[in-house]
Amino acid sequence: MFSPPEPIYTVSGIRAIEERAKPQADPTLMERAGRVAAEEAVRLTMDRPGTVLIACGPGNNGGDGFVMARRLLQARRPVVVAFAGKTERLPADARAALEAWHEAGGETLSELPDPPAEGWALVVDALFGIGLQRPLEAPYTNWIDTLNALPGPRLAIDIPSGLDANTGRSLGRAFRATHTLSFIALKPGLLTLDGPDHAGAVTVRTLDVDPEALLPAEGQRLRPSMFREHLVPRPFNTHKGSFGDAGIIGGANGMNGAALLAGRAALKLGAGRIFVGMMDRDAPAVDLMQPELMLRAPAVVLDAAGVLALGPGLGLADEARRMMERALPLDIPLILDADALNLIAEDHRLEQICAGRRAATILTPHPAEAGRLLGSDAASVQADRLGAAAGLARRFNALIALKGCGTVVAAPDERWWINCTGHPGMATAGMGDVLTGLVTALIAQHWPLESALIAAVHLHGAAADRLAREGVGPIGLTSGEVIDAARAVFNAWIVQAATPLPESA
Ligand SMILES: NC(=O)C1=CN([C@@H]2O[C@H](COP(=O)(O)OP(=O)(O)OC[C@H]3O[C@@H](n4cnc5c(N)ncnc54)[C@H](O)[C@@H]3O)[C@@H](O)[C@H]2O)[C@@H](O)CC1
Numbered sequence: 001m002f003s004p005p006e007p008i009y010t011v012s013g014i015r016a017i018e019e020r021a022k023p024q025a026d027p028t029l030m031e032r033a034g035r036v037a038a039e040e041a042v043r044l045t046m047d048r049p050g051t052v053l054i055a056c057g058p059g060n061n062g063g064d065g066f067v068m069a070r071r072l073l074q075a076r077r078p079v080v081v082a083f084a085g086k087t088e089r090l091p092a093d094a095r096a097a098l099e100a101w102h103e104a105g106g107e108t109l110s111e112l113p114d115p116p117a118e119g120w121a122l123v124v125d126a127l128f129g130i131g132l133q134r135p136l137e138a139p140y141t142n143w144i145d146t147l148n149a150l151p152g153p154r155l156a157i158d159i160p161s162g163l164d165a166n167t168g169r170s171l172g173r174a175f176r177a178t179h180t181l182s183f184i185a186l187k188p189g190l191l192t193l194d195g196p197d198h199a200g201a202v203t204v205r206t207l208d209v210d211p212e213a214l215l216p217a218e219g220q221r222l223r224p225s226m227f228r229e230h231l232v233p234r235p236f237n238t239h240k241g242s243f244g245d246a247g248i249i250g251g252a253n254g255m256n257g258a259a260l261l262a263g264r265a266a267l268k269l270g271a272g273r274i275f276v277g278m279m280d281r282d283a284p285a286v287d288l289m290q291p292e293l294m295l296r297a298p299a300v301v302l303d304a305a306g307v308l309a310l311g312p313g314l315g316l317a318d319e320a321r322r323m324m325e326r327a328l329p330l331d332i333p334l335i336l337d338a339d340a341l342n343l344i345a346e347d348h349r350l351e352q353i354c355a356g357r358r359a360a361t362i363l364t365p366h367p368a369e370a371g372r373l374l375g376s377d378a379a380s381v382q383a384d385r386l387g388a389a390a391g392l393a394r395r396f397n398a399l400i401a402l403k404g405c406g407t408v409v410a411a412p413d414e415r416w417w418i419n420c421t422g423h424p425g426m427a428t429a430g431m432g433d434v435l436t437g438l439v440t441a442l443i444a445q446h447w448p449l450e451s452a453l454i455a456a457v458h459l460h461g462a463a464a465d466r467l468a469r470e471g472v473g474p475i476g477l478t479s480g481e482v483i484d485a486a487r488a489v490f491n492a493w494i495v496q497a498a499t500p501l502p503e504s505a
């Protein structure tokens, strides 16, 4: 549970690490990659006797496949290799690997063979790795279509072919793996956008390279160990004033529920007092489901809050704009979501005030909101989620959580994280409001902003994962259910954090 954060590198980072590791590498990195890939194939086919099919491409990813094939053959495993390239164009290492495969008695086919009657024991994609430079075309797209249609386990070597290792975009066509064995370190493309749909279960083998000794991590996969120090039991001698005054402003006509969901999430994650300012003058005076929330006029909430979230159901009316004008200059941490972001995107003056804030700011856009803020659109944001999040962090001097598959958290000083909890059942109304409430609650309880945001993002997904394991969702999961589950997961984390690590026990 508190395993260390895992480093993530873009393609240029991996290349730099490889350059530094290569001179000392004996056996070569490719030899090591092929060996661990063969080990993985053996593991995946424990109860599946039969032939392993390896599709090899025109670069070093194909070279890994040839080494893997040779290793499997030496272990007396039936292997068939199909090579989609020209021997004379192979890079030197890959060509040597092909020759060694032939010397060991292996053969290469130039087309994908029909599967045997009993099917392949395992299908291996060693077509393209991190050297993919453009969308795939025929014949590779045909190869990938054929491979994707085959039943049984499918293993991608380093990264599924056709997936952009930096962005997670499927370029033209991408292999759909059940398992991916990635080398040296994680790549962002495995974890965000189309990555999780194509990579399946991801395992990293470092090939006896210590990447962080050769290049500081560019990004990190978000783990509870990153905020463990704040997961502490409460002292007995406390009162509600010890846990902060959280404000939520939103809930315009027709959208009352958004502000209430955020308020309920803040309450159940432990904020001391929660003031909810409803923009709708006809809103109820009390949340009958959660009477602990104090529903007040928004102007009252502005004064009462020690940390303020603006946006859940805020609306785009002039009144909302005026509320933003009053809130943005406040010297308290602000969490801006939903319509608060849309108002800023529409109004250059609000944007300037937001970017110039002295107190800390968190923005939690989904891709369409991020697109509006950047003057682009959701598709451009999705084409480069890391770049978009980093761009927003710089522009607004703020912490950003760019939501979606593999939420990207970015800080203004260029650091970034990718979160891997959560599932598609979370694509439902009110889920963002709940995240806003969770972050607000942790900040109210005096968590440092960065820890509060990454913890809330991770918790939000972990709560939904827990519910799915218990049979609640993924489909039909409601945001309100996630609030209760988040409370349970958070309290369990605190108990686990207090348990000594095995090595120190
Ligand atoms: N460089 C190293 O030291 C190591 C590399 N390794 C493996 O090598 C891979 C990277 O190798 P490469 O840099 O050779 O790259 P790839 O094997 O991913 O592919 C490069 C080849 O594909 C071609 N290509 C790129 N995009 C194409 C497209 N859309 N359509 C058709 N052809 C296209 C390129 O012209 C080049 O010939 C890694 O992913 C990993 O699997 C491992 O062996 C570990 C060590």
Ligand SMILES: [K+]
Pocket (backbone or CB within 6 Å): 061, 125, 126, 127, 128, 129, 156, 157, 158, 159, 160, 161
């Ligand atoms: K591959």
